[in-house]
Amino acid sequence: MSASEMNRRSFLRGGVGAAGGLAAFAAAVSPLKDYDPSELSIGKFLQKHYKEMTKEEMEAALKRIADDVERRFEVRPHLRDVKPMDGVEFAYALDIGRCIGCRKCVHACVVENNQSRSPEIQYIRVLEMPKGAIDVEKSNHYYDHEKVPAPDKSYMPVQCHQCANPPCCKVCPVEATWKEPDGIVVIDYDWCIGCRYCEAACPYWARRFNFAEPGIPKDEINPDMAYLSNRPRHKGVMEKCHFCLHRTREGRMPACLEVCPVGARKFGNVLDPDSEVHHILKTKRIFILKKDVGTLPRFFYYFDDGYGDSRKGTGR
């Protein structure tokens, strides 16, 4: 073998190596093709953690986010940062016997909270199971009957339980999700890194991940938004039910409750002895889903055990 041949060969090798490296680099950076440079802003990059932002910094963040929403969806949102109310701790109660599985709550929630329509993200999952015992193992949430309730079935909507001892918050490596004083577990979508530890930690399958850029038709955006609740998310962050905090912290009812045709959903301040939930927790038979995992949920199921003796006055 001659020296010139050697050189030619090593040159070829080097060239091939360089081209291979280039290809590998191109493959690595190709996702940047999809990156919309207008999303990248110094403001977002320098933004502090929610709890550390001053009022002015929050104002600036809100303006930046509102601009982003306007650019994406061509509507100027009514975006604000709603704080918890003093002396209020929320609780949710759901009458399992009454729920008929119509899924109105699921879709009202999607519309209210600007959830992605495609790919589909839904916070509420309505489990259908054989009547009698609550057996999540035997449940199915893809049921599709002509009419509900189907005979011999009972229904159990599951959404974030806003646990008082939330495992999801403990596993978050960047503290992007935490429990607020009114009991709502929130997520800062600007702080979330999308590692999905929280999703794995949640025993109620309540957290959803944006695998792709959320798809929401422009004319279906709900402009009534808050920083910690239903402002539109981007690809790569977690989201979940937040008890409609932009509504409930202003005294209104969550969207899933407003739409329930049978009145199975009850919401209110547990600290107020006149509230519906207080009354229900005191007087009804309560069921806590996965009680033994010790998450201390704020979402309760209850049974309205027959009103058999209620029809007095007619001799019956």
Next chain:
Amino acid sequence: MSSLNPSPRTTRPSPAVARGRFTWFLGPGFFLLAAWFLFGPDLAQVPIPERLEVTSNRISIKPLRGIVGEPPTIEIGGYRKTCMECHRIFLSDPPKTHDLKQHTHIRLDHGPLESCVDCHDLKDRDRLLTKEKEKIPFTRSSYLCAKCHERIGEDWKVGAHGKTQKAWDPKDPRMRRFECAECHNPHRPVEPAMQPFIPLPGPNTLRMTKPHGTPEGNHEVEILDPLEKALLIGEEKAGHGAAHDAGKPREGEPHPGKGEGR
């Protein structure tokens, strides 16, 4: 090797020569690959299922029924009339259930109640009448219901039966509690609150298969636990059908075909 090089040539090149020829294309090949990664089609497309439309009227927050206001009026032949406009004249006396010539949409089917006067004041049709002969306006009809349905009435007052909208704080003036008649037809109370609904679509994530079930859509959940399966099949040996057949027996429930010796 032969499978990689299917050319029908008689003299096959030696492996060393083949490698040499192949190397020649590597450089430009990688260049093309790099260009394709950068400018070619998007590889990492997330498969996205079709969107299921849900029209806004199906998630309306309106009550199931509209109710009579104050003064109570009904529409007859295109005219709004108060009850007394007619009933000043029509003073039908005997409280009885017969085929009505007016209000033909009303067919009383309310437990054991047999007469309109269980609830209506025959003389003053603009008012309802409790069994204690207490006159109450139509706007407070729930109070009438609560006279007989005491426990539900109590629950309703604190919000445990029925539905509260607009505000969760009982002191909030925006709070609105549905009247019984907004969910139950007072004349046929099983309607419409207890009528079946057409469900809205379920999750449409990309699934490998549709859930198991019969054509009527009565999906049974497939039993996954091999132990449970084995026990069930043992039980059904004399019977018929696989363990995940729709209509299979559930623990503690009577088997429809059992005991017939089939």
